[in-house]
Amino acid sequence: MAAGGRLLASFLLLVSCFAQTSYGIVLFSSLQRTLVVTASHKQGVLKAGEDTITVTWGLNQSIPSGTDSGYKTIQFKLCYGPISQLDRAWRKTVDNLDKDRTCQFKMVAIANPHTSANQTFDWLIGLDVPTATYFVRAYAYDSEGISVAYGQNTDAQKTSNLIAIQGITGRHLSIYVSSMCFSAFSVLSLVGFFYLEKRRVRMSQQK
Amino acid sequence: MELQSANEDHSQPPKFALPVDSEHKATEFRLFSVAAPHMRAFHLSWVSFFACFVSTFAAPPLLPVIRDNLNLTATDIGNAGIASVSGAVFARFAMGTACDLFGPRLASASLILITAPAVYFTSIASSPISFLLVRFFSGFSLATFVSTQFWMSSMFSAPVVGTANGVAGGWGNLGGGATQLIMPLVFGLIRVIGAVKFTAWRIAFFIPALFQTLSAIAVLIFGQDLPDGNFRRLQKSGDKHKDKLSLILYHGITNYRGWILALTYGYCFGVELTMDNIIAEYFYDRFNLKLHTAGIIAASFGLANVVSRPAGGAISDLVSKRFGMRGRLWTLFVVQTLGGVFCILLGQVGSLGASIVLMIAFSLFCQAACGLTFGVVPFVSRRSLGVINGMTGGGGNVGAVITQLLFFRGSRYSKERGISLMGVMIICCTLPICLVYFPQWGGMFCGPSSTNTASEQDYYLSEWDSKEKEKGLHEPSLKFADNCTTERGKNVVTTARP
Numbered sequence: 221m222a223a224g225g226r227l228l229a230s231f232l233l234l235v236s237c238f239a240q241t242s243y244g245i246v247l248f249s250s251l252q253r254t255l256v257v258t259a260s261h262k263q264g265v266l267k268a269g270e271d272t273i274t275v276t277w278g279l280n281q282s283i284p285s286g287t288d289s290g291y292k293t294i295q296f297k298l299c300y301g302p303i304s305q306l307d308r309a310w311r312k313t314v315d316n317l318d319k320d321r322t323c324q325f326k327m328v329a330i331a332n333p334h335t336s337a338n339q340t341f342d343w344l345i346g347l348d349v350p351t352a353t354y355f356v357r358a359y360a361y362d363s364e365g366i367s368v369a370y371g372q373n374t375d376a377q378k379t380s381n382l383i384a385i386q387g388i389t390g391r392h393l394s395i396y397v398s399s400m401c402f403s404a405f406s407v408l409s410l411v412g413f414f415y416l417e418k419r420r421v422r423m424s425q426q427k
Numbered sequence: 428m429e430l431q432s433a434n435e436d437h438s439q440p441p442k443f444a445l446p447v448d449s450e451h452k453a454t455e456f457r458l459f460s461v462a463a464p465h466m467r468a469f470h471l472s473w474v475s476f477f478a479c480f481v482s483t484f485a486a487p488p489l490l491p492v493i494r495d496n497l498n499l500t501a502t503d504i505g506n507a508g509i510a511s512v513s514g515a516v517f518a519r520f521a522m523g524t525a526c527d528l529f530g531p532r533l534a535s536a537s538l539i540l541i542t543a544p545a546v547y548f549t550s551i552a553s554s555p556i557s558f559l560l561v562r563f564f565s566g567f568s569l570a571t572f573v574s575t576q577f578w579m580s581s582m583f584s585a586p587v588v589g590t591a592n593g594v595a596g597g598w599g600n601l602g603g604g605a606t607q608l609i610m611p612l613v614f615g616l617i618r619v620i621g622a623v624k625f626t627a628w629r630i631a632f633f634i635p636a637l638f639q640t641l642s643a644i645a646v647l648i649f650g651q652d653l654p655d656g657n658f659r660r661l662q663k664s665g666d667k668h669k670d671k672l673s674l675i676l677y678h679g680i681t682n683y684r685g686w687i688l689a690l691t692y693g694y695c696f697g698v699e700l701t702m703d704n705i706i707a708e709y710f711y712d713r714f715n716l717k718l719h720t721a722g723i724i725a726a727s728f729g730l731a732n733v734v735s736r737p738a739g740g741a742i743s744d745l746v747s748k749r750f751g752m753r754g755r756l757w758t759l760f761v762v763q764t765l766g767g768v769f770c771i772l773l774g775q776v777g778s779l780g781a782s783i784v785l786m787i788a789f790s791l792f793c794q795a796a797c798g799l800t801f802g803v804v805p806f807v808s809r810r811s812l813g814v815i816n817g818m819t820g821g822g823g824n825v826g827a828v829i830t831q832l833l834f835f836r837g838s839r840y841s842k843e844r845g846i847s848l849m850g851v852m853i854i855c856c857t858l859p860i861c862l863v864y865f866p867q868w869g870g871m872f873c874g875p876s877s878t879n880t881a882s883e884q885d886y887y888l889s890e891w892d893s894k895e896k897e898k899g900l901h902e903p904s905l906k907f908a909d910n911c912t913t914e915r916g917k918n919v920v921t922t923a924r925p
Contacts, residue, residue, distance in 0.1 A: 306500070307500035307502055308500055308501060309838060310491070310494070310711075310712050347624075347625070348623060348624045350496060351498050387495070390496055390624075390626040390629055391551055391553065391626075391629065392626065395550050395551060396551055398547075398550075399547035399548055399550050399551055400547075402544075402636065403544030403547045405640070406544060406547075406643075409540065409640075410536070410540040410541065413647050
């Protein structure tokens with residue numbers, strides 16, 4: 221049954237949480253910034269579902285070669301800028317990467333990356349991206365899925381090159397119309413009932 | 428001239444499916460019956476109240492989606508949570524008065540149908556302010572609690588009134604827990620059908636709104652105010668006297684017991700409302716759970732109502748058989764204080780498992796205390812039953828407003844610290860129960876008044892002056908006084924009225 225299934229899923233989730241911690245905690249401050257990431261887009265506020273962000277990335281040429289031999293996957297994520305984290309604890313930046321909630325949207329994942337030359341990709345902003353200010357960050361993972369390095373298109377204080385995105389409203393004309401109609405029905409049925417009651421009482425008095 | 432059926436009704440005593448007392452209130456509570464008018468009233472009232480709870484707390488489990496769509500801050504969310512319970516503060520008081528004047532059926536159905544548009548309009552909310560407004564107006568529907576308790580107190584006699592109130596209130600409050608399950612489920616279904624997140628949550632709100640509308644219509648069609656009929660018809664035929672609003676208000680407001688119960692109810696029910704508003708987000712954010720997992724855990728808080736509040740009411744009735752009103756008061760004090768202790772502990776622990784266990788323990792005691800409170804409320808006043816119900820019910824919401832304002836708004840306290848502080852406040856605000864004293868039955872620390880003038884009749888008839896007594900308006904209170912001598916407890920011999 222659904223309830224039993226959910227209970228099992230919750231229990232497994234609990235167990236997997238414990239399994240995660242046994243691998244050790246990865247801190248963001250321990251990661252090396254070896255990737256260079258730049259993001260370009262059209263002028264002004266970008267619209268979710270319509271506009272694209274063009275990301276150009278590569279390895280920082282000043283680091284010794286061979287550092288990137290362990291990078292098995294590079295995951296690009298859209299992360300909240302500081303102003304969009306204000307008074308919103310669910311987007312908080314925490315050093316422990318397991319608990320960090322800064323980067324909530326996955327953009328593109330590149331497996332077995334060739335870092336010899338700069339590469340570019342376009343990413344269409346998803347419909348579930350809300351109105352906020354963002355920056356782009358790339359995490360490099362080793363073969364065990366543990367983060368080893370990162371890169372981002374902004375500075376360490378996250379003040380430059382921030383991207384402003386306007387999310388979809390989610391409202392459609394059909395929703396407007398339905399809510400108006402049902403509301404009118406509720407109020408009118410009350411009025412209609414009062415009228416019927418009054419008539420019924422008046423008629424029983426006349427008998 | 429042939430006499431019509433109206434006269435025939437008066438000559439024959441009406442037959443009821445359940446055993447009744449002299450006021451035609453049922454002396455037994457049969458859960459699985461839908462017999463008119465008693466059990467039918469019970470089922471109509473708890474279902475419509477359940478629907479209101481589902482609507483009022485439909486937003487919290489979906490907040491992780493709504494807060495992104497409407498760009499809400501923690502302060503906005505806190506304000507909306509406070510707004511959702513503050514509307515009902517005044518509405519509950521007004522509902523109590525409306526029940527005394529118009530009857531619970533009309534009063535509750537009118538409120539539910541008038542607030543249904545607010546729930547429909549939640550689906551087109553566009554900003555923090557519009558979100559706050561729809562939550563504010565949806566919250567007014569929680570005033571149906573008062574009509575539920577009033578209706579049960581009108582349909583069920585003293586030995587079972589605690590149980591009837593407890594089950595109706597508890598199963599209605601269940602809505603606060605059920606909605607934490609229902610809304611993520613409906614949201615998930617709509618997503619599967621193909622809508623995007625920010626549209627799916629909007630469509631999901633039509634479900635509680637429709638449920639609310641339909642339940643109110645059912646109350647209007649199938650419900651009945653009193654065992655003998657509806658208010659309006661009884662008032663016109665002269666069987667029920669239409670009382671004066673100012674006097675009803677006066678006798679309610681001047682009864683200090685109503686104020687004490689309002690305060691203590693704020694720290695069992697008010698705390699329950701606060702938890703309904705914060706618990707899903709608490710588990711989602713603190714333990715990094717998925718939306719519907721957090722919803723399931725949060726739901727178990729409100730779902731405990733299916734047994735805990737009715738148990739509170741039943742325990743109140745059980746204890747009163749042996750110890751009378753004093754037993755009811757003592758049990759209420761102990762259970763509510765224990766609830767406060769569990770609340771403090773809940774804020775202190777850091778593991779998911781311990782949090783769930785403590786939360787369930789807390790919910791059982793907190794909700795049982797709600798049921799126990801309404802084992803006492805029906806006896807505070809007879810003439811102003813609705814006003815006392817309204818004051819206590821309104822006090823519950825005031826407790827929710829104050830608690831959320833102090834501890835759960837913005838980023839001042841972490842949620843876990845807020846929860847512990849709330850537990851401390853529960854314990855402090857439960858102490859005033861020690862001050863409740865009935866001359867005919869006693870209080871927590873004092874026995875009944877030793878003079879011969881302290882009797883149930885004296886207490887309830889003091890609400891009527893001599894002119895009204897001459898007109899015989901006090902007759903219903905007299906019947907009630909005779910029917911509640913059971914509140915003296917087992918060892919007291921009830922002497923027959925000369």
